[in-house]
Each structure stands twice: as structure tokens, then as C-alpha cells.
């Protein structure tokens with residue numbers, strides 16, 4: 001039998017129903033939720049079965065409103081009206097890209113990074129090649145860097161020589177290279193060049209403190225116990 005080990009992990013181990021025979025490391029692909037979340041979910045499902053009409057017409061709306069208020073506080077959003085639930089981080093990016101794409105008068109540059117998550121790169125490719133709203137650009141963010149300013153400088157250099165870029169997708173924590181990018185500073189440079197930013201937060205909430213007002217991107221999408229998505233402006 002494997003040892004669970006780890007300070008935080010062992011202390012909260014009983015909060016999870018995961019087999020004690022396993023050390024589950026793949027929370028990124030397939031996670032498990034704490035017992036309290038699991039039980040609340042069963043409770044909601046029971047309520048739904050008892051009176052579906054009431055649930056969808058009234059309870060659901062109230063629960064979503066309450067949920068966005070809670071998430072809003074956790075991520076430092078000034079208004080819960082800027083927070084909506086989506087199915088996953090990829091769905092949030094797709095929604096943001098589609099809504100920005102529809103606003104574009106002509107084909108604009110869409111900047112992803114060489115470290116972007118594969119599903120996000122597929123989404124970007126789709127809006128460029130199939131829906132035709134954007135032309136795909138890729139910035140090289142391969143390490144090493146001396147410090148975070150070097151990453152920011154790479155954005156400055158790229159945007160200085162590619163004035164057609166109008167939208168950038170920036171990872172908060174890259175996958176699978178696990179780099180924590182200086183998103184606030186990258187957003188600031190992008191805005192200097194008139195570029196709207198969608199942050200792919202995927203696994204950042206819970207690992208690093210998030211304040212969406214401070215980061216100041218047009219969109220931030222990420223995963224909590226539930227998914228959230230924060231459109232701004």
C-alpha cells in the first residue's frame with residue numbers, strides 16, 4: 001500500500017473518498033471533490049428529482065446567483081454580474097473567443113503561446129481556420145528566462161513587430177511545463193498595444209491567489225470546485 005505522505009495532503013485525506021490504496025496524482029485530468037461538496041451535489045440532485053419544474057425555474061437561478069457571489073469574492077471581482085459558470089476552462093476560452101471574434105470588423109491576429117494547452121490551441125486553430133475570424137500567431141515562451149521581465153519583454157518585442165494582433169490568450173500556469181506567468185504585467189503590455197487578453201487560468205485558482213480586478217484582463221477563465229468565467233467590460 002502506498003504512503004500518502006505530504007503535510008497538507010495527509011491532514012485532509014479523509015475529506016476525500018479516493019481509495020486509500022492509491023495516491024491519486026492526476027487531479028488535472030480527473031479530480032475528486034471533498035465530501036461536503038459531494039454531499040451538497042447529491043442533495044441538489046434529490047431536490048431536482050422531487051420537483052423539476054420548481055428546481056429549474058426558481059432554485060437553479062437562486063443557486064447560480066449565490067454561487068457567482070461566492071466565486072466573485074474569492075477571485076476579487078467587483079461584481080458577481082461579471083462571473084458566469086461554464087463547463088470547463090476550454091469552454092470559457094471558446095466563449096470569449098467567439099464573442100470577440102464576432103466583434104472583429106476584419107480578420108485580426110490571435111496570439112497564443114508555444115506553451116498553450118493543446119485543447120486551447122485546437123480551439124484557436126478552429127476559430128482561425130474554420131470560422132475565419134482570426135489569423136493565428138504563436139509567441140515563443142520557451143524557457144530559460146532570467147526573471148519575469150524577460151517574459152514580459154518577449155511580449156513587448158512580439159507585439160512591436162506584429163501590429164495586427166488584437167487578442168492574446170495567456171496561460172496563468174502553463175501545462176505541462178508548470179510555469180507561473182506574470183499575467184498582470186503581460187496584460188499591461190498587451191493593453192499598451194491595444195490587445196485584449198483572455199487568461200487561461202485552468203489550474204491557477206486554489207494554487208495562487210487570484211484578483212481579477214488587479215490582473216485586469218478582459219476575460220479570465222479557470223476551475224474551482226465548479227468552473228467560473230469572468231467577462232469584463
Ligand SMILES: Cc1ncc(COP(=O)(O)O)c(C=O)c1O
Nearest residue numbers: 028088089090117173175200202
Ligand atoms: C493551462 C491549461 N489550460 C486548459 C486546460 C484544460 O482545462 P479544462 O479541461 O478545464 O478545459 C488545462 C488542463 O490541464 C490546462 O492546464
